[in-house]
Amino acid sequence: MKIIFMGTPDFSVPILKELAQHHEIVAVYCQPPRPAGRGKADRASPVQQCAEALGLPVYHPVSLRTSEAQQAFFDLQADLAVVVAYGLILPQAVLDHPRLGCVNIHASLLPRWRGAAPIHRAIMAGDAETGVCIMQMEAGLDTGPVLARAQTAIGAEETTADLHDRLAAMGARLISATISDLPRPAVAQSEQGVIYATKIDKAEARVDWAQPAAVVDRQIRGLSPFPGAWCEINGERVKLLRSRLAEGAGRAGQVLDGLRVACGDGAVEITLAQREGKRPMSAGDILNGLKLPEVLS
Structure with a gap:
């Protein structure tokens, strides 16, 4: 399968590595290098570093709303886009273009903890369990129908760092099993139990x-x-x-x-x-x- 991968932070890296073993990654989209460290020199994101190590082409447009950026995306002729904590909103034209659409890997049991900080919020709220959902993307924030989910208990002494790594590994396993079976039925999210994981202040x-x-x-x-x-x-x-x-x-x-x-x-x-x-x-x-x-x- 020809896949466009779209992600930026550490959480996305195990998923990119997993997909690259089994599919053709035609492009990797991530946020551009940012100033970091004491010297404030530009530093490539974890996903960009991984993509370059794998020899994959990297794109980091500032926006996907321009005609030029969208045409570059269309020209890749991908079957599917896999999005994992990318950091840019995908306009409808982009969502609609791949043959199998765009899927997102989200670190919560949707509809609970839609939004920016689902792992932090699950622990801080005292949730007994969390998990990973793979959803078909649509215009709303984490509102798309769910293709697959996996659950796990939250340990009594587990930190966000611990859970982050476990969920990233779960997401990598789940996406492989899911996309091998596409197209497949998706389950609409319930309107009950919707909670937003606001950014940590x-x-x-x-x-x-x-x-x-x-x-x-x-x-x-x-x-x-x-x-x-x-x-x-x-x-x-x-x-x-x-x-x-x-x-x-x-x-x-x-x-x-x-x-x-x-x-x-x-x-x-x-x-x-x-x-x-x-x-x-x-x-x-x-x-x-x-x-x-x-x-x-």
Whole structure:
């Protein structure tokens, strides 16, 4: 099958690699290189780096709404476009052109968590399970009928980084099984249970120890590694990257022992944290170089 692949971040890479093993990838579309790192030099996206390593042609138009960009897309004569966290809206003319249309791999159990941050939001909301859906794309935001889905439980100590990698691997397996059976019936999404996974705002990242321990724990795991939940310790902003629920009670923010901290109800134990300008460290390593106050802010 002749496929146009459209994706940009790390999540898309395992899916591109899987498709490239079994199909002809006629083009890879991704966002253009962006300034990154301390020197702010342009850096190619993970998908572009992968595509170039595989010897695949790369396109990164600023928009797909111009006649020139659309004609370039049409000239590829693809059977199917596979879209995974691409970052541009596909106009109707593009959606309609491939023989089998455009399919999208989305990291949630639609219609729950349509939108930008489904993995973060599922963990932060305390969902017991999540998964991957493959949908036939249409003009609405993640509203298309679902061709296939796979479910998985969310682990009690799983972070967004952990779940991200598992769902990417699931998506790669699912897309291979799905497109080998196209065209196939799709199931319209229910209008019940629609929830939008709004983009993560950095203002959500500061920990409020007065919240119940379950909420604090989900915030820490759901925002790890980016943007990273944080608190202040002796005036220094410290990112909290892994945690688990723990026994104990006390004043909100009170350090009970080690990095076990009392919340409004219950306690959490921080198992991985990161000081400013340093690498992530275990709680033991953090405590070797940081004297904790009695109460965290």
